[in-house]
Amino acid sequence: MTTIQYTQKNNGKKSFLEEVIELTPGKSNLEMCIQCGTCGGSCPSGADMDHTPRAIFQMIFAGMKDIVLKSNTPWYCVSCYYCTSRCPQEIHITDLMYTIKRIAVKENVYDDTTAPDFSKTFINWVENYGRSFELGLMSIHILKHTRLKVFKITEMGMGMVTKGRMSFTPNKIKGLTDLKAILAKAKELEVAG
Amino acid sequence: MKYNYFPGCSLEKNAAAYDVSTKAIADPFGLELVEIEDWNCCGATEYISLNLLASYALVARNLAQASKNKDLTQTIAPCSACYLNLRKTDKYMYESSDLNQKVNTALAAGGLSYKPGTQKVRHLLDVVVNDIGFEKIAEKVTKPLTGLRIAPYYGCMIVRPELSISKDSLSFDDPEHPTTLDELLKVLGAEVVDYPLKANCCGGHMTQINDVTAFELLHRLIKGAADYQADLIVTLCPMCQFNLDAFQGPMNRHFGTKFSMPVLYFTQMIGLALGMDAKKLGIGDELIDARPVLAKIGVQVPIPESAKKRPDKEALPMPSPLKNSENISKIKEEIGQ
Numbered sequence: 009m010t011t012i013q014y015t016q017k018n019n020g021k022k023s024f025l026e027e028v029i030e031l032t033p034g035k036s037n038l039e040m041c042i043q044c045g046t047c048g049g050s051c052p053s054g055a056d057m058d059h060t061p062r063a064i065f066q067m068i069f070a071g072m073k074d075i076v077l078k079s080n081t082p083w084y085c086v087s088c089y090y091c092t093s094r095c096p097q098e099i100h101i102t103d104l105m106y107t108i109k110r111i112a113v114k115e116n117v118y119d120d121t122t123a124p125d126f127s128k129t130f131i132n133w134v135e136n137y138g139r140s141f142e143l144g145l146m147s148i149h150i151l152k153h154t155r156l157k158v159f160k161i162t163e164m165g166m167g168m169v170t171k172g173r174m175s176f177t178p179n180k181i182k183g184l185t186d187l188k189a190i191l192a193k194a195k196e197l198e199v200a201g
Numbered sequence: 202m203k204y205n206y207f208p209g210c211s212l213e214k215n216a217a218a219y220d221v222s223t224k225a226i227a228d229p230f231g232l233e234l235v236e237i238e239d240w241n242c243c244g245a246t247e248y249i250s251l252n253l254l255a256s257y258a259l260v261a262r263n264l265a266q267a268s269k270n271k272d273l274t275q276t277i278a279p280c281s282a283c284y285l286n287l288r289k290t291d292k293y294m295y296e297s298s299d300l301n302q303k304v305n306t307a308l309a310a311g312g313l314s315y316k317p318g319t320q321k322v323r324h325l326l327d328v329v330v331n332d333i334g335f336e337k338i339a340e341k342v343t344k345p346l347t348g349l350r351i352a353p354y355y356g357c358m359i360v361r362p363e364l365s366i367s368k369d370s371l372s373f374d375d376p377e378h379p380t381t382l383d384e385l386l387k388v389l390g391a392e393v394v395d396y397p398l399k400a401n402c403c404g405g406h407m408t409q410i411n412d413v414t415a416f417e418l419l420h421r422l423i424k425g426a427a428d429y430q431a432d433l434i435v436t437l438c439p440m441c442q443f444n445l446d447a448f449q450g451p452m453n454r455h456f457g458t459k460f461s462m463p464v465l466y467f468t469q470m471i472g473l474a475l476g477m478d479a480k481k482l483g484i485g486d487e488l489i490d491a492r493p494v495l496a497k498i499g500v501q502v503p504i505p506e507s508a509k510k511r512p513d514k515e516a517l518p519m520p521s522p523l524k525n526s527e528n529i530s531k532i533k534e535e536i537g538q
Binding site for chain 1: 209210213214216217239240241242244245246247248250251252253254255256257259262272282293295297300305306307308309310311312326358359362363376377394401402404405406407409410411412414416417434447448450451454455486487488508521
């Protein structure tokens with residue numbers, strides 16, 4: 009990693025900026041941000057975010073770790089890659105949003121559990137069956153988080169079932185044992201760094 | 202033309218219509234689709250939100266499985282999220298020897314390995330447009346979609362971001378103003394409406410995180426198509442179809458709107474233009490009924506058994522719609538209109 013001018017070393021401890029860059033695959037270009045705001049202006053869910061990506065990046069430079077990790081911004085990212093594609097500095101913004109999510113989950117610092125739990129439930133099906141399972145995923149998620157809103161989508165759910173578009177049982181892959189071994193090894197290597 | 206085929210989880214059930222119609226049109230154009238043996242989920246946008254290395258290993262297992270048959274060097278993904286994840290993993294492994302080594306160490310735990318760059322991952326639309334080509338498609342059109350006004354919807358992940366590893370694997374369309382689907386639909390005889398939101402996002406998993414945010418995005422897209430008097434939206438991604446179709450009702454309720462915009466797959470439109478039976482293309486699976494607009498081009502779709510109302514009309518003493526209209530005309534006569 010090249011030297012980063014913004015970084016303020018404090019007793020050899022890594023700055024938040026360095027941490028984010030290190031945990032993002034490839035060259036994220038985060039340190040190149042010129043605060044132009046193209047990202048926020050392009051973001052379809054930007055209006056509902058606590059802070060736009062531009063603000064998040066400036067807060068990362070300022071070392072405001074807690075606010076960044078607690079914001080809903082990365083969880084409201086819909087991964088449409090408009091920002092990434094339009095950024096004049098070629099910053100991998102979507103990838104950085106994933107990084108912020110991973111740090112927030114790892115350090116258990118996030119306010120709203122809806123989105124992290126959705127990812128966890130999704131992953132649980134994938135890790136135990138090898139495939140995702142929509143009905144299982146949605147039912148568990150609704151029970152955990154959106155129970156009061158369930159009336160809004162009852163008709164839709166019934167429609168999906170009547171049209172035969174919802175499976176009642178998850179499909180399991182044959183090589184599940186191997187897949188589990190692969191994922192376990194990958195997680196082990198990730199911890200090792 | 203023989204390819205590896207990675208259907209992805211959605212196409213197993215929720216988007217079975219996409220799978221069925223893809224297979225239906227493959228045959229007449231000589232596309233041979235070899236399903237990747239024992240493929241697994243690509244992780245969508247969820248796996249990478251919690252685990253980095255494992256998310257690449259998850260995707261790489263599919264690339265490794267695909268490369269088992271040395272004759273097949275291209276993989277087709279009909280789902281935009283699968284397409285993006287497969288391409289991204291391949292690119293990142295190709296560019297970072299550290300990541301490549303780690304992912305391969307993980308794969309080895311399951312007796313597999315993958316050399317980045319060996320599989321060329323392509324979206325189904327790319328293969329249809331560039332490998333089959335408009336000329337061949339035009340030759341086979343027997344029932345052109347004349348008079349049907351279509352909003353071509355690409356969504357996000359098929360066109361963004363650029364994930365090529367060489368000039369050879371550059372993205373096949375423009376990230377802001379894609380045109381391939383427009384051209385294809387014109388070849389099929391349809392009238393393609395101007396659709397400025399064609400590469401905007403449907404919200405992905407947002408319906409499950411914050412439905413109000415999701416409804417806002419869906420409303421823009423559906424209203425956008427309706428504003429240009431489109432009869433229907435045609436898409437190429439199972440997530441887009443699911444969100445626009447299944448959540449159109451809840452979205453209508455949220456905004457107090459009454460949109461009824463059918464959403465079909467481009468493969469279904471090709472099938473129709475080739476004169477194939479609508480039912481065999483999975484038409485009828487959509488929640489927003491496409492029959493009224495398809496009637497415009499003379500396509501008749503039988504009402505599925507499941508959709509027939511229960512209890513039947515005779516069981517309840519209700520005036521039938523026919524009698525009602527007779528009554529109205531009688532009344533009109535009486536009042537002299």
